[in-house]
Amino acid sequence: MAEATTTLDLADRTREADHPHSPVARFGADKPLRLDAGVDFAPLQIAYQTYGTLNAERSNAVLICHALTGDQHVVNRHPVTGKPGWWETMVGPGLPIDTERYFIICPNVVGGCMGSSGPASTNPATRLPWGLDFPVITVRDMVRAQAMLLDHLGIDSLFAVAGGSMGGMQVLQWAASYPQRVFAALPIAAATRHSAQNIAFHEVGRQAVMADPDWRGGRYFAHGTNPRRGLAVARMGAHITYLSDAALHRKFGRRFQNRDNPTFSFDADFQVESYLRHQGITFVERFDANSYLYLTRAMDYFDLAGDYDGVVANGFRGTPTRFCVISFTSDWLFPTSESRAIVHALNAASARVSFAEITTDKGHDAFLLDEPELFAIVRGFLDGAARSRGLRA
Amino acid sequence: MLSRVKYDLTMAEAARGAGGARIDLLVVAAMVDQGARVLDVGCGDGELLRLLESRGVDGRGIELSREGVNECVAKGLAVVQGDADTDLAAYPNDAFDYVILSQTLQATRQPRIVLEHMLRISRRAIVSFPNFGHWNIRLQILLGGQMPRTRNLPYAWYETPNIHFCSIKDFRALCFAVGAKMDQAVALNAWGRQMRLKMPWWFWNLFGEQAVFLLSRRS
Numbered sequence: 001m002a003e004a005t006t007t008l009d010l011a012d013r014t015r016e017a018d019h020p021h022s023p024v025a026r027f028g029a030d031k032p033l034r035l036d037a038g039v040d041f042a043p044l045q046i047a048y049q050t051y052g053t054l055n056a057e058r059s060n061a062v063l064i065c066h067a068l069t070g071d072q073h074v075v076n077r078h079p080v081t082g083k084p085g086w087w088e089t090m091v092g093p094g095l096p097i098d099t100e101r102y103f104i105i106c107p108n109v110v111g112g113c114m115g116s117s118g119p120a121s122t123n124p125a126t127r128l129p130w131g132l133d134f135p136v137i138t139v140r141d142m143v144r145a146q147a148m149l150l151d152h153l154g155i156d157s158l159f160a161v162a163g164g165s166m167g168g169m170q171v172l173q174w175a176a177s178y179p180q181r182v183f184a185a186l187p188i189a190a191a192t193r194h195s196a197q198n199i200a201f202h203e204v205g206r207q208a209v210m211a212d213p214d215w216r217g218g219r220y221f222a223h224g225t226n227p228r229r230g231l232a233v234a235r236m237g238a239h240i241t242y243l244s245d246a247a248l249h250r251k252f253g254r255r256f257q258n259r260d261n262p263t264f265s266f267d268a269d270f271q272v273e274s275y276l277r278h279q280g281i282t283f284v285e286r287f288d289a290n291s292y293l294y295l296t297r298a299m300d301y302f303d304l305a306g307d308y309d310g311v312v313a314n315g316f317r318g319t320p321t322r323f324c325v326i327s328f329t330s331d332w333l334f335p336t337s338e339s340r341a342i343v344h345a346l347n348a349a350s351a352r353v354s355f356a357e358i359t360t361d362k363g364h365d366a367f368l369l370d371e372p373e374l375f376a377i378v379r380g381f382l383d384g385a386a387r388s389r390g391l392r393a
Numbered sequence: 394m395l396s397r398v399k400y401d402l403t404m405a406e407a408a409r410g411a412g413g414a415r416i417d418l419l420v421v422a423a424m425v426d427q428g429a430r431v432l433d434v435g436c437g438d439g440e441l442l443r444l445l446e447s448r449g450v451d452g453r454g455i456e457l458s459r460e461g462v463n464e465c466v467a468k469g470l471a472v473v474q475g476d477a478d479t480d481l482a483a484y485p486n487d488a489f490d491y492v493i494l495s496q497t498l499q500a501t502r503q504p505r506i507v508l509e510h511m512l513r514i515s516r517r518a519i520v521s522f523p524n525f526g527h528w529n530i531r532l533q534i535l536l537g538g539q540m541p542r543t544r545n546l547p548y549a550w551y552e553t554p555n556i557h558f559c560s561i562k563d564f565r566a567l568c569f570a571v572g573a574k575m576d577q578a579v580a581l582n583a584w585g586r587q588m589r590l591k592m593p594w595w596f597w598n599l600f601g602e603q604a605v606f607l608l609s610r611r612s
Contacts, residue, residue, distance in 0.1 A: 324466065325473075343473050344483035352451075354466040355473035357459060376467045384469020 014129055014221065017288070018122050020115025021079035022047040022072055022108070025152045033110065033145050036138040036301075043124065046149045047115025048072050048107035051091065052099040054155070060391055061155045062097060063146065064106040065163030065170035068295050069235075069287060071114040072106045075099070080114075080286045089370050096379035101391070102159060107149050109142040109170075111295050113288035116145070119218075120288040131290055132218035139166070139302045143173045147181070159389060160382060162186035164367035165334065166295070169302050172342065175323070176304060176315035184385040186378065188326045188367045191338035192312045192345065193303035198333060201241055202296040205234030209289050218290055231289040232280030239279045244330040244363035248272060312345035322352040322388075324381040326367075326374065329357060333364040354381060417521065417585030417603060418444055421495060424519050424577060424607045425450055429490035432515065434477045434507075435497030439465035442472070453489075455480060478502045481510035489515040496603075498522045498564075499555045509571050512610045518573070521605040524580070526560025526598040545583060545602065561598040568608060577607035 025046045027033070032040035049072040054061060064074055064087070071078075075085035075092055091097040091104060108116035111134070119134040126133075150158070161174045161182050168190020175185045194202075209215055212230025216223045240248075252272040256262070259269065268274040308314035323346055327339035336357050346353040358373045360366045367374065386393070418441045425431060427449045433442050436454030438461055445452045454472035456462045465472035473480075477494070478501050492515040494507065499522055501507045511518040523546055524530075533541035540550040548555065559567070561580070568575055580588045580601025588601060597604070 322471065340475075343475075344480075347473070347483050347488075348485050350485070350488050352453065352471045353473060354471050355475070356462050356466050357474050358463070359459060373463055377463055380467030380469050387469065 014120060014122060016080060017113050017115065017118060017120035017129070018045075020047040020108070022049050022115050024048075024115060025149050027148060027152075031148065033141065033148065035135050035141045037135045037141075039135045041110075041117070041135060043117075044110070044145065044148070045115065045117045045121065046107050046110070046145055048105055048149060049074060049076065050106075051075060051104040052102055054103040055391075058155055059157070059159060059389060060102050061150075061158050062102040062104045063150070063158050063161045063174070064091070064097070064104060065142075065146075065161065065167035065174075066106060066109065067163070067165040067167045068238075068299065069283065069292075070167070071112060072108045073114070074104070074106045078286070081282070086368060089368070090375065090378065096375045096382060097160075097162065098382075101386070101393075102382075105150075105153070105155075107146055109166075109295065109298075110145045111137040111142070111291060111298060113291040118288070119290035119294055120221075129221040131221065134290070134294065136297055137294060138298050139169045139173050140177065140307075142298065143170050143177055146170070146174075147178060150181075157181045158183065159391065160184040160186060160385065162188070162378075163190075164188040165190060165364065166299050168334075169299065172304055173302075175319060175321045176307070179316075179319045179321055182321045183389055184382065185321050185323045186326070186381065187323070187339075187342065188374075189328060189331055189334045189339075189364055190325075190342070191334050192305060192342055194299050194301075195338070198241075199300045201238065201333075202300055205238055206293050206296060208233040208237065209293060212289075215289060218293075220289070226284070227289045228284045231284045231287065231292060232277075234292060235283040235287075236276040236280045239276060241333045242363055242365040244332065244361055246330060246361035247363055250361065251275075312341070313348035316346055316349035316351050319346075319349060319351050322385055323354065324377070325353060325355040326377060327355075327357045328362070328364070328366040328371075329359045330361045331364045331366065415440065415585060416587075417581055417605070418495070420579055420581065420585070420587055420605050421493060421519055421521060422448065424605070425491050425493075430488075432484070432489045432492045434481070434492060434494045434511070435500075436465060436470075436472055436495075437461050439468055439470045439472060441493065441495060442470050443468065446470070477507050481507065481514065484510075484514040486513055487516065491515055491517050491519055493519045495519075495521050496523070499558050501557065504557050504559075505567060505571060508567065508573070512571065512573055512608065516610055517576070518608045519605065520564070520608065521603060522559065522564065523555075524561050524598065524601045524604050525558040526562055527602050528599050531599075543583075543602075561601060561604045562594065564604065564606065565594070568606070572611045573608040574611050575606060576609050577605075579605045581605065 027044040029042040032042035033044045108114040111118045113120040119130045123130045161171045168187035171187040209230040212227035214225035215227035255271045257271045257274040305312045327336040343355040430451045433454045442452040455475040462474040492511040530541040580597040581603040583602045
């Protein structure tokens with residue numbers, strides 16, 4: 001695989017982890033984050049972005065939870081890649097999550113590498129990056145840290161929490177852990193637990209990272225190396241799961257890349273190979289390999305039923321939150337059956353729930369793409385919720 | 394949309410009350426107490442739910458067709474994509490005050506099981522359906538010797554989604570079979586207007602184009 005030419009050097013990477021291009025909230029030893037792993041983590045840093053204006057009643061705050069390889073840069077130019085934000089189709093002036101109407105907060109998750117405490121952050125005790133000494137975190141830990149951020153910002157209750165994939169897991173965890181703080185919840189392409197197949201895919205990705213000699217047992221910062229190849233392979237494998245057979249066929253088919261005939265070698269003859277290699281290379285520019293291990297692990301551990309005697313519905317009993325669950329027909333990573341299970345649990349808990357399945361061939365990643373039906377549903381749901389909440393139009 | 398497609402209410406669409414609402418839906422809505430929790434099974438584009446919500450009812454819906462669901466959710470209604478035959482089982486006992494099945498019973502695979510679930514998850518059920526005992530339908534079979542088609546039931550036998558037709562008399566028998574109490578029964582003409590004459594059952598079975606039943610569980 002070709003080396004990326006613009007890869008961040010290690011100093012840049014730790015700089016973004018410790019001193020990000022985002023506001024940060026810091027919590028000292030007096031306010032530790034209690035982790036599911038049984039550790040009181042401190043000091044804690046949460047990096048976040050906000051868009052729009054908080055109203056006088058503090059009632060229009062929308063929390064956006066990002067997915068596995070997302071970050072807090074929802075609708076601004078990414079400080080590392082220079083690319084547009086990851087949800088520019090959904091969030092912005094006049095868009096379904098309207099920045100002229102709502103105050104939008106998106107924190108980088110704990111365990112991430114864009115400014116919230118994670119394995120790439122500096123361990124104050126050693127003055128070196130945490131690496132594998134960073135405690136293993138869960139989706140519930142991410143949500144607890146977000147709740148600390150909201151306390152810090154003086155926001156008592158959220159008008160809405162929205163997110164796709166791992167972000168959708170956080171949305172469900174928010175609604176279960178803090179029902180009184182969530183007026184409306186929008187879990188998109190999500191599930192109440194990570195399936196065996198999805199854990200299996202994650203394990204392949206982690207093994208690819210760990211098999212790279214440059215990973216050095218997770219201490220690549222100290223050795224001045226970076227497991228680029230391993231992380232790129234992990235990303236390539238994962239990226240396939242975010243698409244669909246039909247979408248790959250539509251985009252690439254069996255077409256050759258810049259050639260008319262096969263080379264009878266292992267070059268990237270096919271467009272789809274070239275595309276995947278590009279995905280892998282660009283990913284390692286902006287993402288920390290250890291962070292990838294920690295966040296995939298957090299998703300693997302997610303099982304909402306486990307916290308409620310094996311019954312998801314128990315997590316939502318008497319919930320005042322209104323839900324809008326959305327899935328996509330061609331998503332085989334978080335298939336509609338998983339969303340339907342969320343809906344059945346919410347029905348069993350007598351929650352107010354809407355559920356729509358959107359027809360698309362774009363697979364799991366459809367939540368990030370231009371899907372007019374998705375936008376109409378999110379807009380309609382939020383408008384209805386805003387009327388009930390008494391938010392001005 | 395499920396209910397609209399399965400029972401094409403061309404005539405009922407034409408007949409709307411002063412507020413613009415379809416009259417057969419007004420008949421159903423009038424059976425629901427204010428402030429009640431209601432599940433509308435086969436809610437179509439959400440017209441009945443909107444009517445109910447405007448009257449202070451906490452309404453939820455289930456709809457089979459994706460277009461119908463997405464239209465409802467975009468209107469801010471709490472509607473889930475689902476199937477009356479399979480998804481009612483997921484609701485707990487007594488979750489609602491009313492469950493409404495409007496023009497959908499004849500399209501379910503297991504009408505009896507659907508009705509039993511309705512009376513499990515709610516104390517009361519409202520069921521409306523096209524009456525297959527209507528004189529016009531009887532005549533078409535008797536004299537024409539063909540499967541009947543009407544303005545409201547326009548499908549040919551080989552493409553109809555309606556697989557379990559019944560007459561008013563048949564439906565009453567089902568109510569007895571599942572132990573449902575008939576609190577109210579209304580026959581409607583082709584325009585969805587209530588037929589006001591006080592008449593015996595055989596009369597309604599012959600002249601009602603549609604029927605609306607308010608049922609309750611025998612305790």
